[in-house]
Every structure is written in C-alpha cells, then in structure tokens.
Amino acid sequence: MTGWNFKHGYFVLNMRKSLSLLIIIVALASGAAIAEPQQRTKVPRIGYLASASGLGPLEEAFRQGLRELGYVEGKNIAIEYRLAQGKLDRLFDLAAELVRLKVDIIVTPSTLDAFAARRATTTIPIVMAASGDAVGTGLVASLARPGRNVTGLTVLARELSGKRLELLKEAVPRLSRVAVLWNAANPDKARDLEETELQARALRLRLQSLEVRAPNDFESAFRVATSKGAGALFTLTDALIIAHQSRIVDLAAKGRLPAIFSEREFTEIGGLMSYGPNDADLYRRAATYVDKILKGAKPSELPVEQPTRFELVINLKTAKKIGLTIPPELLVRADKVIK
Template identity: 25%
Template sequence: MIRRALAGACIAGLLLTACAEGGDESSVSISAVTIMSHPSLDAVYDGIREGLADAGYVDGDNLSLEFQNPQGDQSTLTSIANTYAASDADLFVALATPPAQALAQVIQDRPIVFASVTDPVAAGLVDSFEAPGGNVTGTSDQLPTDEQLRVILEIDPTVETVGIVYSSAEVNAQVQAEAAVVAGNELGITVETATVANSSEVQQAAESLDVDAYFILVDNTVVSAMATMVQIAEDKQSLLVTSDPDSVEIGAAAALSTDYRSQGLQTAAMIVRILEGADPAETPVEVQESLEFVVNPSAAERMGVTIPDEVLAKADRTVG
C-alpha cells in the first residue's frame, strides 16, 4: 500500500485553519498534476475548474491553482510530486493513476483527490471504495467492460476476436485488460492482448495482433497514439471501439465512455467538501456513472463495417 494512514482530524484541522485565514477561503491553495495532454483528461481538469468556480473558488481570485504536466515522463512526474510535497499547498489533485501514485508516495500530511483512476484499490491508493482509510480519495472512471465489448458485437455480430493494446506501466490498464478477457469469454469472444511501455511501441503491438476488432481501454499511453490505432484498424479492416469519446473525433468507430467533464464537476464537489472539513479517510471513492455512447459511421465504413440503424439510434452523439 503506497499510502500511509493519516489522522483525518489533523487534515481537517489544517484545511479549516487555511480557509479561515483572512476570514474566508482566500488562502486556499491547490496543486494539480496530470500525466499527459489528451482531450479526456483536459475535459476533467476543465470540469474541476468549472466546479470549483461554481462553488465560489475562483483561480486568481480567492484560489491559487497550480497545474503541472510531465507529458508522460516518469522522472519529471516524480520531480513534480517532490516539489509539491515541499510546498505549502492545502490540497493536491491528481489526474490519472500514475500522478496519484506519485503524490501518495511523498505526501501523507494533506489531502490528495484523484480523478480518472480506474481501480484505486489495485493501485494501492485506498483501502476500499467505501472507506479509503487515509489522505487519498477521489473519483473513478471505472467502466462496465462487458457492456463495452457488447457494443462491438452490436455493431458487428461476426466479430470473434478482439485485440487490446495496453500499457504495462499503468496498473489500471492491466486491471481492465484482465477484466476484458473474462468478459470476452462470457460473451464468446477471444480477447488477445499486447503490452507496451510507451506510445512509440503501440504500432508494433497493434500490428502483432491478428483480430477482427480492436478495443482501447482507459489507457493514457495508448489513447495518446490513437491516430496510429485508427490507421492500423483501417488498414486491417478491423473495427476500432474505444473508451474515450474524443477518439471518435479522431477516427475510432465508436466509444462507450465516461462523461469526463461531468467527472471533473463531480471531483470538484468532492474537493470542496474536503476543503470545508470532510475527512478524506471517510469520504468514499465515487464512480462516475454518466456514460456517453458516441459513434462515427464514416470511420466504421473506412474499417469495412456498417453500423446498424438500431445502434445509431442509441447513440448520444454522432460524429463524422
């Protein structure tokens, strides 16, 4: 377990003291870090800023909000975490699993709120969803893998094999891949996997899989190489379905995904509760339940697949 136990009363006391200086929340300082730039995480951060502003915490006014992006580099991420640990920030925000783990390794005296962490228990961030037990809590983008694979079958019932490329460096991706293998067996689909250490390996890994369709997990490394995945799917005439709605704009055929802006708003509400005295140890991890189904019929056609009318009718949004 990365995170060590911390008395919640101490954290609450520190936050209440910080918010009380000057008679209001004028002294509140939050330091945030993402893992890399891509539309979904950007949407989460935008939602957090919007939600904080709606609650009266406005960056540059009564809130000091710092944001760092290591662009996927682990050594830079570690340096950011150490710098934050030495700062006087009141609360920390981590977008995705690696930043949450990096912060939790070096900060135990102040709250850490994460977003877009698929399995915080497996990542060693919390004891359980219901009772985090320390100074870390947040929102999960855990998705129903069986429903996502079922989307593939609804679009193309002839699919028998599905390929998943995922990052070996992201524990959330490993957990999802294992769940997909189990779900695939239950649906009569063979799920084949290939791992990568970074985005430059995605092309070779994807090309090594001889499959009818590809499925992209909530995986920052692979999503950052989505254009490569789209090209391979078109070349192989294999359907490409993802967990990232913005990837459909790039050329994936469909996505059943988290509404990431809504997750940002949900995370902001949790941040506000903690700033106002809630104990992270007793603040349950929340799953973002608002799902979005997006389709791109033109992209599917380029992969040799026609999306059925009944599937198109169920889409929340159609692009392309």
C-alpha cells in the same frame, strides 16, 4: 498651593495612564482588524498532477466545477499544474515537487497519477478525478470509507469492459478475435486485462494482448494485430493511450480495425465507437471534493463516488471508411452519432 500642585499632578498622571491605555487598546484593535482580512484572503493552492502532455477540455471542466462553487483561478484559488509528458520517472519527481510547495490538495486525473501522489505524501489530501481500481491498487481501503488521504471518483473501468465488448460484437456480428491495446508499464492495467479476458470468454471472444510501454511501440503493436488476424481493437485507457489518441485512431483506420474506446474524445477525432462515463461530469464533480476538503472535511471520510452518466458515441464516417455497416438497432441506442 502645594496641595493644589499635588492634586494637579495626580490628575495629570491619571490622564496620561488613561491615554496610554487607550492608545494600546486602539493599537490592538487595529492590529486585529488588519490581521482578520489577511487571514480571510489566504488563497488556497491546489496541485494538479498528471501524466499527460497538456491541458484540455477535462481540465476546463474541473475549473468550471470550481467556478460553480465560487472559486475563480487566479483570484481566490491558485492551481499549480505539473505535467509529466508521459514520463513515469518525471511523474514521481513532480509529485514530490508539489509536496515541497505545501499545496493544500493534490488533484489527479488517473490511478497512476494518484499512486505517484500517494507515494509522495500521506498527509496532503489527494482527490482522484477519474481513478481505475483505487481499492485493488491500495489507494483506498474501500469506496465507502477510503480511510487514508485519498478520495474522489472512479470510472468503473473493469466493470464496463464486458459492456464494451458486447457493443463491439454487436457492431461486428462475426467478430471472434479482438486485439487489446494496453500500457504494460501501468500496474493497474494488468488487472484490467484479466477482467477483460473473463468477460471475453463469456462472449466467446479470443483476446490478443498488444503490450506497449512507450510511444514508439504503437506501430509494431498494430502490425502484430493485423498479421495475427485481429478483427477489432479494444483499448485499456490510461495516460499513455490518451496522449497518443490521434495516432491510435489513425493506425486503427489504416488497418481497417473496428475499435471501441472508453473516451468519447477518441470517437470525435475518428475512432469508431466509445462507451463510458461522461468524463467532463466526473471532473466537474471532483471540484466538489476540493470544496469540501477546503472547508474542513477529511478525505478519509469522503466516500469514493461512481459515475452516474454514461454515453455511447458512434462515428458513421469512420464506419463507412473502414467498410462497416452499423446495425440500425445499435444506432438508435447511441447518445451521439457523428455523420
């Protein structure tokens, strides 16, 4: 009887050990099964840092690019928008705020925005949607190998200055003096002005610099342009210029100044002409950088890409309003004519 009790107790003990071991295995497996979906459902956060006052069609183009790659805002990706309302000091504060939020990537619309983000972090990847001179400003070491935490797309601002001046001279054959409106508070634009001056000399055009630093500078700048006999207007676009595009277009029309811009949005609201990259295409392509970085690519090894699509837009209604006849040979080359 005693032998039977010993064997029975031994059997029960083994059963208890086996049951305990089984419970532990099941618990570990369940925990792993729970943890795995939690890891898979981690939603990446993108910081969007801009000098602008609000969001518009270009930001929608960026979101469209994300959707085409399978990212839907509010579902499997989050975007933290930070807009500086045209205030430079606020821009740097917002860049630091995004760094404190530990966003996965910062997307910037312009060189100045990228510069603010780069000053705030050397580790969080930064994607430029439409930079100016990223090499000259030190944002990247080269277009082929950026070498740092910044990459993205360039708009070839300086390279296209000569082409815009050519188009302006073709539209106004007797043109000799061009007023150049630019934001002197933006360090990137001083280099743009130098390049534009070189191109102007080759075309036998004289430039008149119209420096602005704040919104209340525009009226006085246009008064100087008309008083000194400027025959046309050329803009070096940045966030300040874009934020006040309606005002600039109205002032150009009031002064009967034929104007050329780099963004088609200016022409669509009443500017005379625009020539430049298709910005919506650039913003959509910026989404591919976000996708690659989220999948493990290093920004230092992703080459900075250049525009592939350019467009000339002419507003005939504006031409008529300011008493200008656009040559037919120029009209036929336009990608879009607003009538």
